[in-house]
Amino acid sequence: MSFVGKILVVVQLVLSVLFMALAGAVFAVHTNWKTKYETQTTALDGAQKDVSNMRAELDSVKQSSQKSVDDAKAQVGQLSEQVQNLTAEMAALRKKNNEDQLELQTQVALAETKAREAVFRATEADEQRAANRALQTALDEVAAKLRQNEDERFGQKVEYENLKQQYNTDLVALAYLKKIVKRHGLETDPKIVAKLAEPPPPVDGLVKDVVLDRSNSPKYVEITVGSDDGLLVGHVMDVMRTGVDGKDPQYLGKIRVIDLRPDGAVCEVLSKAKNGIIEVGDNVTTKL
Numbered sequence: 001m002s003f004v005g006k007i008l009v010v011v012q013l014v015l016s017v018l019f020m021a022l023a024g025a026v027f028a029v030h031t032n033w034k035t036k037y038e039t040q041t042t043a044l045d046g047a048q049k050d051v052s053n054m055r056a057e058l059d060s061v062k063q064s065s066q067k068s069v070d071d072a073k074a075q076v077g078q079l080s081e082q083v084q085n086l087t088a089e090m091a092a093l094r095k096k097n098n099e100d101q102l103e104l105q106t107q108v109a110l111a112e113t114k115a116r117e118a119v120f121r122a123t124e125a126d127e128q129r130a131a132n133r134a135l136q137t138a139l140d141e142v143a144a145k146l147r148q149n150e151d152e153r154f155g156q157k158v159e160y161e162n163l164k165q166q167y168n169t170d171l172v173a174l175a176y177l178k179k180i181v182k183r184h185g186l187e188t189d190p191k192i193v194a195k196l197a198e199p200p201p202p203v204d205g206l207v208k209d210v211v212l213d214r215s216n217s218p219k220y221v222e223i224t225v226g227s228d229d230g231l232l233v234g235h236v237m238d239v240m241r242t243g244v245d246g247k248d249p250q251y252l253g254k255i256r257v258i259d260l261r262p263d264g265a266v267c268e269v270l271s272k273a274k275n276g277i278i279e280v281g282d283n284v285t286t287k288l
Contacts, residue, residue, distance in 0.1 A: 003061055007054040014047060200237070200286040201230035207239065207282045208264065218269050218278040221255055225284070228262045236270065238288045239278050252276040255284065 022040050205225035213219040221239075225231060235257045243249035253276060255267035269278065 004055070004058045007051070007058060011047065011051050011054070015044075018043060018047070200232070200235040202287050203229045203231065203237075203285070204287065205229075205284045207278060207280050207284060210278055210280055217272065220258075221267050221269065221278055221284075223255075223265050223267060223284050224263070226262050226264045227260045231257055231260060231265055233257050233260055235286070237267065237284045237286050239282055239284050240288075241279075241282050250276055252278050252282060 018040070203225045205223045207221050208224050209222035210218050211220040211222075223237075237255050237257070239252040239255055241247055241250045241252060251273050253272040254270040255278075256270050257265045258268045259266040267284075272278070
């Protein structure tokens with residue numbers, strides 16, 4: 001609210017109070033209306049005079065305020081111009097500072113790049129020297145290994161020649177042993193020999209024929225079981241008499257297969273029981 005408005009409000013308030021006082025006085029006390037009217041008129045004139053004075057004062061204040069506002073606007077215009085000048089100058093300085101900063105960053109980057117390159121070159125040189133030393137060490141080790149391999153190869157060559165000579169000697173000895181083994185009717189096939197190491201299959205047969213030596217003792221016997229029953233040359237069997245046909249049961253000895261047929265075999269008598277003579281019809285078995 002402006003100053004004039006405030007004055008008018010005050011004036012209206014004063015007038016309202018006055019009119020209320022006047023009305024109260026008229027209503028409360030019966031006095032001389034004319035006197036009261038003159039009094040009130042006088043008071044009203046005084047109030048109007050006060051209002052006029054206040055309006056004059058308000059106009060004076062308005063003029064003074066307007067002048068202050070105009071002065072302030074002029075000052076603001078000057079300050080705005082100064083601000084614009086300073087802003088332009090600041091922009092120029094900022095641009096120059098940015099250019100200087102960019103130049104500085106460029107120089108710093110170049111310096112850092114050169115420094116890193118120098119460090120990299122130095123590191124690379126150190127690594128190359130270390131790699132050269134490691135390579136030289138590896139070459140020395142390889143050379144030593146080669147010399148060692150040459151020595152080992154020479155030793156192995158000598159050992160090979162010795163083994164070859166021993167092998168040839170063993171071949172001669174093996175051929176001689178094979179002749180002896182074959183001469184004695186023994187098996188020379190490693191597979192068959194391996195099977196001979198296993199127990200013979202459970203078989204039962206009979207003595208089919210007996211060949212006596214000069215002292216009339218059984219030397220060879222022919223039996224009724226052969227390779228179809230799983231027998232191999234070298235298998236050992238027992239000969240026994242079961243006690244049929246009125247003969248006493250008796251263990252007669254051991255025989256070994258020396259020749260095979262699918263349905264029969266020829267055996268050599270290995271051992272004979274005391275007072276036992278192998279005869280045709282006696283039993284042979286591998287089950288004892």
